[in-house]
Amino acid sequence: MQVFRYAAFTVDPVGGNPAGVVLDATGTDDATMLATAADIGYSETAFLVPLEEEDKGEFGIRYFSPRAEVSFCGHATIATAVAHAERHGVGTLRLRTKVGMVTVTTSTLEDGLVVATLVSVAPCSVPIPDLVLAELLAALRWSADELDPALPPRAAYGGAWHPIIAAASRERLADLDYDFSALAELMDREGWATIDLVQQESPTVYHARNPFPPGGVVEDPATGAAAAAFGGYLRELGMVAPPSDLTVLQGYDMGRPSIIKVSLPAEPGSGIAVSGSAVAL
Template sequence: MEVLRYVAFSTDPKGGNPAGVVLDATGAADTAMLATAAEVGYSETAFAVPSGDGALVVRYFSPLAEVPFCGHATIATAVAHAERHGTGRLRLRTAAGPVTVTTDRAADGTLVATLVSVAPRTAPIEEADLAELLAVLSWSAGELDPALPPRAAFAGAWHPVIAAASRDRLADLDYDMAALGALMAHRDWTTVNLVWRESPTVFHARNPFPPGGVVEDPATGAAAAAFGGYLRELGLVSPPATLTIHQGADMGRPSTITVTVPAEPDTGIGVTGTAVQL
């Protein structure tokens, strides 16, 4: 397999979130894909297999396990495909369901990709799980933003949304990786989406990712899509809305994710970003 390496959600190779991309993984066994993802060492590598009807079957592997959906690797895959086959609309078949992604060139020539997630949904977080999660993070209930209540959010993968009341709280991330990984495995959470609201449409996020063997993800498109659905379902944004999520700055890899929240309920969330080859 030819493995390409891209950074998604940044035009600077020193920013964004690196992803491995295999545009043709035809015939590759699960063990081979997992071993390749481990060798690449990024939070996820996407493996695409062209199908007879023009769609791509895409699977995503972290260095430790397969995940149902990954936003930044999807953006990277779409840009890599567009560089070789031209811009346009791709239909993806993922373990989470069908995802469309469209590529186009900005005025400055930069390739930009927009994915539309599966239908999002939210669920309560059990009180005991929330208490354990906050304890592992060394956060207190008094440090949370009461305007953004804790929920588990889904748009292809599950992410608990925990909102900090201050930027300083978000900036101070120091957690027990083994303990958080065990809790997340028990609840089938992919990353923890820690957020702070700067303004009605601008947010900052950090995403611990111990199930993937990664302390922190610098740009998490799947969590951004889930967060857009969370805001719409809880009436915390007035759709249609365009949101900006800044992520990765605290770990020295600044990323920018644009989230489009349609007004129609139960419709997919748009996630837009750039990608550059390493």
């Protein structure tokens, strides 16, 4: 089993979100996948399994953090698609994830870099109960008056659940100092993958930070699944006029700048497209 290491949502190895990639995990059991992910130490490692009985563009895929299996991971999907394209050519992969079929298409830019675009499963969002929201804000050490009233707190889904919590100012977003144990316990109870902390710079540009204590990570530098969930949230609440393209800037406050492109189709309930480059580490 050969493991590759890529940084996703960046063109520079010092930026983006590192992911482990195994392009052929045929016959690998769960315990070995978990141990491999723990040994690599990145927030997630993706394990691709070619399906010989199906079309060659269809694969099974599993995602593991150092602590547990993850239902879906955007940045590891982008990294896997780029790694596969660099060895087998660009095209479209159909990935059987734990949450459903996800397609990811790769193309080559003029400078030779490969860009991957995944289309999420159908997104949705739901309100966060008041008591749970109060517990979340307490764990974040945020107050309700520091939130942006134009972007109401909701739990959003695009393959994994992420609460969307919008800061009223860039300064509030930049000051990340939360209770790791309390937030980890709350997220485990509620089934949340990361917390998507966002701040609107303009109608099409957003800053984001994503605490990820369930994976043993203080902060995720680029979270493709959260970007998909956020895009669905904006479309569902009528905060953008689709079709539209957005940019999510993540990782800048932790020194790993990442750029996530998000495209919102007009059709209600359709998957959200998330795009980015990836580079080998």
